[in-house]
Amino acid sequence: MTKVMLVQPWNYHDEGVREHDLSRQWRNGPYSLLLLGTQLRQHGHDVRIVDMIRDLVVLKGDVDGCLHTLRQQIHEFKPDIIGFGFFSIHYFEVKKAVAAARAACAEIGLKPIFIAGGIHASTEPQKTISELGFDFSFKGEADLGIVELADGAAPITVRGVVGKTSLMPSVGDEVKPLDDLPFPDWSLCDYKFYAHPTYARMSIRKTSSLDMIMGRGCVYKCAFCAYNALSAVRFYTAEYLVEQMEYMHKAFGNTAVYFTDSTIGNNRKLIRAMCELMLQRGTQNRVEWYANIRPNQVSEDSLKLMWAAGCRYLFYGFESGSQRVLDLMVKKCPVEANYEAAELHNKLQFPYHASMLLGYPGEREEDIEASFEFLRRTQPPSIGVNWYVPLPGSPDYDKLRSEGVINTEDPEEWRRIGEVNNCRVYADVPEEKFRQLFKQMERLAYVEIARSPSRAAWGCISPPQSEAPQPEAQVEPSTEALVEAARSRATYGTTPIELKQSA
Ligand code: B12
Ligand code: SF4
Numbered sequence: 234m235t236k237v238m239l240v241q242p243w244n245y246h247d248e249g250v251r252e253h254d255l256s257r258q259w260r261n262g263p264y265s266l267l268l269l270g271t272q273l274r275q276h277g278h279d280v281r282i283v284d285m286i287r288d289l290v291v292l293k294g295d296v297d298g299c300l301h302t303l304r305q306q307i308h309e310f311k312p313d314i315i316g317f318g319f320f321s322i323h324y325f326e327v328k329k330a331v332a333a334a335r336a337a338c339a340e341i342g343l344k345p346i347f348i349a350g351g352i353h354a355s356t357e358p359q360k361t362i363s364e365l366g367f368d369f370s371f372k373g374e375a376d377l378g379i380v381e382l383a384d385g386a387a388p389i390t391v392r393g394v395v396g397k398t399s400l401m402p403s404v405g406d407e408v409k410p411l412d413d414l415p416f417p418d419w420s421l422c423d424y425k426f427y428a429h430p431t432y433a434r435m436s437i438r439k440t441s442s443l444d445m446i447m448g449r450g451c452v453y454k455c456a457f458c459a460y461n462a463l464s465a466v467r468f469y470t471a472e473y474l475v476e477q478m479e480y481m482h483k484a485f486g487n488t489a490v491y492f493t494d495s496t497i498g499n500n501r502k503l504i505r506a507m508c509e510l511m512l513q514r515g516t517q518n519r520v521e522w523y524a525n526i527r528p529n530q531v532s533e534d535s536l537k538l539m540w541a542a543g544c545r546y547l548f549y550g551f552e553s554g555s556q557r558v559l560d561l562m563v564k565k566c567p568v569e570a571n572y573e574a575a576e577l578h579n580k581l582q583f584p585y586h587a588s589m590l591l592g593y594p595g596e597r598e599e600d601i602e603a604s605f606e607f608l609r610r611t612q613p614p615s616i617g618v619n620w621y622v623p624l625p626g627s628p629d630y631d632k633l634r635s636e637g638v639i640n641t642e643d644p645e646e647w648r649r650i651g652e653v654n655n656c657r658v659y660a661d662v663p664e665e666k667f668r669q670l671f672k673q674m675e676r677l678a679y680v681e682i683a684r685s686p687s688r689a690a691w692g693c694i695s696p697p698q699s700e701a702p703q704p705e706a707q708v709e710p711s712t713e714a715l716v717e718a719a720r721s722r723a724t725y726g727t728t729p730i731e732l733k734q735s736a
Contacts, residue, residue, distance in 0.1 A: 235383040236279045238312035238345075239266040240334070242319050242326040243285040243299055250294040255426070259433035260286070262424060264444050264493065265318050265351065267417035269379050275415050278383045281310045282421045285330065290426075296329075303330060304337035311343055314383060317367075318351040321625045321651030324365070324644060331366040346388060350375050353647075355463055356626040358395035358402055360641065370395040373405035374449070374464060376414060407465055411448065412473045419443060419485050428487045434523060434546065435584075442489035442523070443481055447474060447497045447507075453527070456563045457593070459626030460495045468499075471506035478511075478520045489545075490522045496550075498530025505535070508542035517543030524548070528574035529566045536583055545584065549574060552590040554607030555600035562593060563628075568603075575611035582691065587613035589678070590653075591671055592621035594629070596660040601670050608677055612687040616678035619653045620671065621660075 241263040247253075263284050270280040283306050285299050292298040307315075315334055319327050331347060338345060350371040354361045358370035371378060371393050378393040388394045393405025408414055419427075430439035448468035451460050469477075478490055497504060511517050523546040531547075539547075549571075553559055556568040578585045589604055608616065623629040623639060630650070633639045640646055649656045658664045682688060 234277055234279055235314060235385070236281075236310060236312045237270075237273050237314045237316065237379070237383055238281050238283060238307070238310055239263075239270055240283045240303070240315065240317045240330065241266055241286055242317065242323040242330055243289040243296070245322075245326055247286070247289045248294055248296055250290075252293070253290050255290075255429040256431050256439060257433060258431060260290075260427050260429070261444055261491075261493065262419065262422055262427040263318070264417065264446070266316075267419060267421055268414065269316070269318075269350075269375060270421045271415045271418040272376050272380060273383055274418070274421075276380045276383070278380075279310075280421065281306065281312070284422050285326075287423050287426045300330065300333040303333055304340075307334060307337040307343070308341055311341070312345050314348065315345045316348045316350060316371075316379070319349070319353055320351060321353045321356075321647045324353070324647040324651065328365050335366060346382075348382070348388070348394070350379075352459055352463060352626050353651075356459070356630075357641070358399075359397075362395070362397055364644065368396075371405060372402050374407050375405050376408045378405040407467075409467065411467055411469045416477045416480055419481070424485050424487075428485065434489065434491070440489045440521070441487050442491045443485060443487040444493050445474065445477060445481075445490050447492050447494050447503065447524075448500065449494075451495060452499045453496075453565055454563060454628065455565075456561075456628045456632075457590070457621065457624065458495065459624045459630070462626035466499065468503050471503060471510050474507050475510045475514060475516055478516055478522075479514070482519050488520060490520055492522065492524035495525055496527045496530065497524045498526040501530065501535065505538065508538045508544075511542040517541070521545045525550070527566060529570040531574055531577065533577055533581070536577060536581060540581070540583055546586070547578070547583070548586040548588065550588045550590070551575070551607065552588070553593070553596075553600060554603035554605070555596075558593050558596050558600045558603075561595045562590075568607075571607060572611065575607075575613060578613075579611065584614055584691065586615040586617060587611070588617045588619060589674065590619050590621050591674060592658055592660045592667060594621075594633075594659040594661075596662065598662050598666065598670070601660075601662070601674070605674065605677065608674070608682065612682055612685065614688060614691040616682060618671070618674050618678050620656075622650045622653055622656070623659070625650060 263282060266282050270282055273280045283303055288302050289299045317327055347367045348369045348371055349361045349367045354370040355372045358372050361367055361370045369388050372395055373393050375393060378391050381391045382388060389396045392403045395402040428441045428443050430441045432439055434440045434442060449464035450466035452466055454461055481487055521543040525548040528549050528551060551571045552562060559566055559568055591601060623633045639650060658667045660667055
């Protein structure tokens with residue numbers, strides 16, 4: 234039996250934050266580590282997950298305290314393998330945590346293998362080893378590889394493991410069919426922290442949700458997205474998914490599930506089968522669900538079926554109101570589909586979130602105007618305005634890196650391009666003008682539409698989520714506070730009592 238410690242680095246936004254109101258935050262569990270941990274346990278290994286996101290919140294933003302907890306856990310558990318799973322923005326946190334973990338091991342003469350996995354390690358395996366202090370990186374999916382490693386295989390013989398001198402890295406073997414995987418065991422982490430009842434998903438009531446995924450990979454290849462860097466397209470079966478929902482509800486008490494797939498719409502037959510099975514079993518009476526989907530992947534019939542089966546919220550990456558920009562992004566989605574999906578939701582009063590992306594390379598002022606027009610015309614009940622960055626692992630990243638626009642020799646670059654935030658302007662719009670337009674769109678989304686009668690018609694609290702029911706505090710928030718609150722939240726939805734039937 235091998236002892237494997239799996240670590241999720243903390244979120245730097247939580248550093249120094251003393252007070253958190255979990256009833257207003259959307260937090261997602263360390264899903265990939267739970268998958269790997271459950272798989273390892275099933276193969277007879279001992280697993281401990283150190284979730285530094287949760288630890289930092291509980292320790293009121295104290296990073297040293299969080300690193301001390303990691304040290305204590307290492308001394309107590311004495312792992313043979315320490316694996317970190319992370320994204321590009323976690324670069325600095327991982328570096329600190331690996332150094333602290335190595336020091337803790339040295340104190341007691343422990344010499345575990347340090348291995349990195351996830352999107353950043355898969356995209357930049359060699360740099361991950363040399364710059365962050367790992368012995369190995371793992372490229373791709375590790376559901377099978379991690380077990381081989383724990384079973385005692387020499388690391389470098391395991392497909393997907395990249396060593397300091399590997400010249401031609403292989404990619405991890407993929408588990409097929411996905412149903413072979415056990416249901417992730419949420420008791421490996423403090424799941425109550427993640428299932429904390431919160432207004433973050435629905436602005437008019439608290440919900441308690443945990444995550445699931447419907448499949449892996451995507452049939453589209455949008456140029457800004459890193460989704461395809463890791464997985465080939467495949468899905469769980471409807472039976473597996475509904476069984477998992479029922480199991481989670483019984484074992485962990487959550488009354489909602491959020492499907493974190495970047496889009497669940499790649500397999501419409503599966504959605505139909507899942508909804509029908511839920512209706513047969515009455516699962517929708519116990520668990521409601523939310524998901525991301527593309528605008529060109531819904532119809533009136535499918536929305537009605539999803540609603541009947543307990544779906545209460547859909548998240549759309551509309552990105553832009555300009556066909557020219559959607560084409561530059563290789564979205565393979567007509568702008569009419571954006572309008573149709575939004576209008577369908579408006580007609581049915583089915584809550585949805587509209588995510589917009591501004592600043593795409595080649596975007597012009599008139600394209601941004603088209604996005605304003607889209608929001609003004611459709612008035613979505615919930616909107617997110619995002620600033621484009623070329624995420625590591627995306628086709629854009631490869632292109633801009635080869636053109637010398639991205640400099641990965643500068644570690645700060647990972648922060649700049651690892652997170653959707655406002656640093657560099659890539660659009661064909663003068664910088665000052667772009668910043669002004671971005672601010673205007675935030676105002677339109679987070680203040681004007683949020684306060685409009687159209688929003689009130691959804692029966693939701695306006696202003697949305699962050700300001701949701703606060704019996705104690707009735708003070709009208711300022712415009713800046715509204716924009717800031719909306720920026721910092723993830724996604725949220727609203728829910729009317731019944732789906733309005735088509736006329
Ligand atoms: C769910 C999700 C989230 C969730 C939960 C994140 C979490 N803690 O798990 C939330 C909503 C919180 C989130 C937030 C963000 N996300 Co996100 N997210 C995803 C998404 C859609 C799915 C991840 C997932 O669960 N996949 C399913 C599992 C099975 O696959 P996996 O995670 O890749 O894990 C496998 C392998 O990577 C490997 N592996 C993973 N960990 C480890 C560890 C070890 C030791 C080993 C050996 C192997 C290994 O084995 C696993 C099983 O096969 C991905 C897209 C994608 N499909 O990858 C984006 C993605 C990872 N996110 C991304 C980004 C940018 C973000 C944000 C920075 C967005 C923002 N706000 O700007 C934030 C970061 C928040 C933060 N500060 O931590 C980018 C990352 C790009 C990059 N190079 O960094 C991705 C790729 C999406 C994209 N737009 O292209 N995200
Ligand atoms: S943005 Fe969505 S549709 Fe496009 S490749 Fe990524 S997951 Fe697929």
